[in-house]
Amino acid sequence: AQSVTQLDSQVPVFEEAPVELRCNYSSSVSVYLFWYVQYPNQGLQLLLKYLSGSTLVKGINGFEAEFNKSQTSFHLRKPSVHISDTAEYFCAVSSRLRDYKLSFGAGTTVTVRA
Amino acid sequence: GAGVSQTPSNKVTEKGKYVELRCDPISGHTALYWYRQSLGQGPEFLIYFQGTGAADDSGLPNDRFFAVRPEGSVSTLKIQRTERGDSAVYLCASRSTPASGEQFFGPGTRLTVL
Numbered sequence: 001a002q003s004v005t006q007l008d009s010q011v012p013v014f015e016e017a018p019v020e021l022r023c024n025y026s027s028s029v030s031v032y033l034f035w036y037v038q039y040p041n042q043g044l045q046l047l048l049k050y051l052s053g054s055t056l057v058k059g060i061n062g063f064e065a066e067f068n069k070s071q072t073s074f075h076l077r078k079p080s081v082h083i084s085d086t087a088e089y090f091c092a093v094s095s096r097l098r099d100y101k102l103s104f105g106a107g108t109t110v111t112v113r114a
Numbered sequence: 115g116a117g118v119s120q121t122p123s124n125k126v127t128e129k130g131k132y133v134e135l136r137c138d139p140i141s142g143h144t145a146l147y148w149y150r151q152s153l154g155q156g157p158e159f160l161i162y163f164q165g166t167g168a169a170d171d172s173g174l175p176n177d178r179f180f181a182v183r184p185e186g187s188v189s190t191l192k193i194q195r196t197e198r199g200d201s202a203v204y205l206c207a208s209r210s211t212p213a214s215g216e217q218f219f220g221p222g223t224r225l226t227v228l
Contacts, residue, residue: 004156032215034216042221043205043219043220043221043222044205044219046216046218049215051215051216090156090157092156094217096215099145099162099169099170100145100215100217101147101159101162101170101173102147102149102159102207102217103159104156104157104158105156106154106156107156
């Protein structure tokens with residue numbers, strides 16, 4: 001089985017401050033890792049993905065994440081947030097051996113304040 | 115079209131009624147997934163198609179839920195005798211093969227059962 005734990009359900013942050021969203025996963029096989037963003041009343045948009053190679057992954061809108069196999073983590077970071085980054089963020093894991101079915105975390109709500 | 119499309123975008127029905135939700139994947143994508151996102155939660159896997167066949171339906175909650183993909187492209191998720199607990203956003207995603215690992219999501223269908 002595979003599962004994802006997002007350690008923070010809500011993260012309030014001031015505009016232009018850095019933010020980190022924590023994600024830990026559990027899997028008995030080699031995994032692919034993803035971060036998705038969901039703006040209010042919209043669908044899921046891929047922020048970034050780790051499939052293989054460099055453990056530091058850069059995504060859209062200035063986000064990046066680092067895959068740490070020993071700690072089974074895939075934390076998401078942005079050095080300076082904008083009001084427009086207010087959204088729900090989901091970490092997800094999949095595996096080739098499980099037909100790439102995605103298992104999602106419960107989500108982290110990021111609220112950026114001026 | 116360029117992306118995954120889902121219709122209708124919103125569906126309101128009464129308890130006990132039958133509903134059909136449609137997904138039109140990205141052209142050429144042979145893998146198709148359905149997920150369900152209940153309020154305040156991350157999406158949960160329902161069913162996976164590879165071509166015309168349901169390769170994994172382990173996520174379907176009970177036998178009121180059924181999905182088809184007769185020609186290997188468009189898929190329909192069917193829910194019989196709807197219950198209030200079926201209210202959720204139903205998401206469809208498609209993936210190209212050979213495996214890229216990434217799924218592309220549609221905007222979802224918001225189902226409300228009164």
